[in-house]
Amino acid sequence: MPIRLECLSHTPLQGYFDPAPDVLNEVERVQAAARARVLAYDPELVVVFAPDHYNGFFYDLMPPFCIGAAADSIGDYKSLAGPLPVPGALARDMAQSVLAADIDVALSWRMQVDHGAAQALEVLTGGLDRFPVIPVFINSVAPPMATLRRARLLGEAIGRFLARTGKRVLVVGSGGISHEPPVPLLAGASDEVAERLIAGRNPTPEGRAARQARTLAAAKAFTAGDSGLHPLNPEWDLAFMEKMASELLAVDGMTNDAITRDGGRSAHEIRAWVAAFGALSAYGPYRATNDFYRPIPEWIAGFGAMHAAPVAAA
Numbered sequence: 001m002p003i004r005l006e007c008l009s010h011t012p013l014q015g016y017f018d019p020a021p022d023v024l025n026e027v028e029r030v031q032a033a034a035r036a037r038v039l040a041y042d043p044e045l046v047v048v049f050a051p052d053h054y055n056g057f058f059y060d061l062m063p064p065f066c067i068g069a070a071a072d073s074i075g076d077y078k079s080l081a082g083p084l085p086v087p088g089a090l091a092r093d094m095a096q097s098v099l100a101a102d103i104d105v106a107l108s109w110r111m112q113v114d115h116g117a118a119q120a121l122e123v124l125t126g127g128l129d130r131f132p133v134i135p136v137f138i139n140s141v142a143p144p145m146a147t148l149r150r151a152r153l154l155g156e157a158i159g160r161f162l163a164r165t166g167k168r169v170l171v172v173g174s175g176g177i178s179h180e181p182p183v184p185l186l187a188g189a190s191d192e193v194a195e196r197l198i199a200g201r202n203p204t205p206e207g208r209a210a211r212q213a214r215t216l217a218a219a220k221a222f223t224a225g226d227s228g229l230h231p232l233n234p235e236w237d238l239a240f241m242e243k244m245a246s247e248l249l250a251v252d253g254m255t256n257d258a259i260t261r262d263g264g265r266s267a268h269e270i271r272a273w274v275a276a277f278g279a280l281s282a283y284g285p286y287r288a289t290n291d292f293y294r295p296i297p298e299w300i301a302g303f304g305a306m307h308a309a310p311v312a313a314a
Ligand SMILES: O=C(O)CCC(=O)/C=C/C=C(\O)C(=O)O
Pocket: 010, 011, 012, 053, 116, 175, 176, 179, 181, 182, 183, 184, 211, 212, 215, 266, 269, 299, 300, 301
């Protein structure tokens, strides 16, 4: 019952507004190395823990967590669009097993995922449909959110289920670390924005283009130092990565208010990493490697990557 973990930041801005070539090349080298590891491992099942950015999940019904038993990628920004090869019965059994472990999780037979899941799959596997995949949505942008501890426990419960399948499993955490791109908040939103956050599924091409243009403009302003968005916080990011490597239970002490204060509103995406490490931890002691970290203002992101495996497998 082998397991491997890959966690990495994502950005919708890659290919739209890139950092200097040496930085971009370094990121692409790290991504290529991760992909080579995954292809050599040849997983029988990928579980991708990922947030959504008001593309598949809205306030008409916003769960803290949701397992996808069938899913399509919408293809926002430059991410791939199309169906994910989800083993539906296995995903349903996973949800059943998590619920039996006293962790409440929703189940979707028609999940829409965005770049949060799709970019990680493309980077790590070369496409959306290379391996069977179960997407697990973790609400990371739409308050109120579950605690980080709850994300860890969700991951652990999924890890215990995965161990029982006997499959060669890859768990992926997509997102983070400190960052605050211009994802709107419901509190204080105009009627028009509130409607988009509550029921904005399948926007018009013009609506989508306007959203994407706003993000690009925000990245340019942020990089020029002309932005009210939360600054990146490399110290906090590296401390978080260290927790993932050696002190996972310490996340239980990180409150949601402190995450927003120290890392910015979208830093809550770290819960995708926490869930992935939680799943790995269910297999016993593990060894993790910090593959990359750099604050990248062009992508409004404290950008990191780690991989890990059980000690016994190393
Ligand atoms: O509607 C939009 O596109 C709003 C902006 C947005 O979704 C930005 C997302 C950024 C990330 O996913 C990220 O940096 O993690």
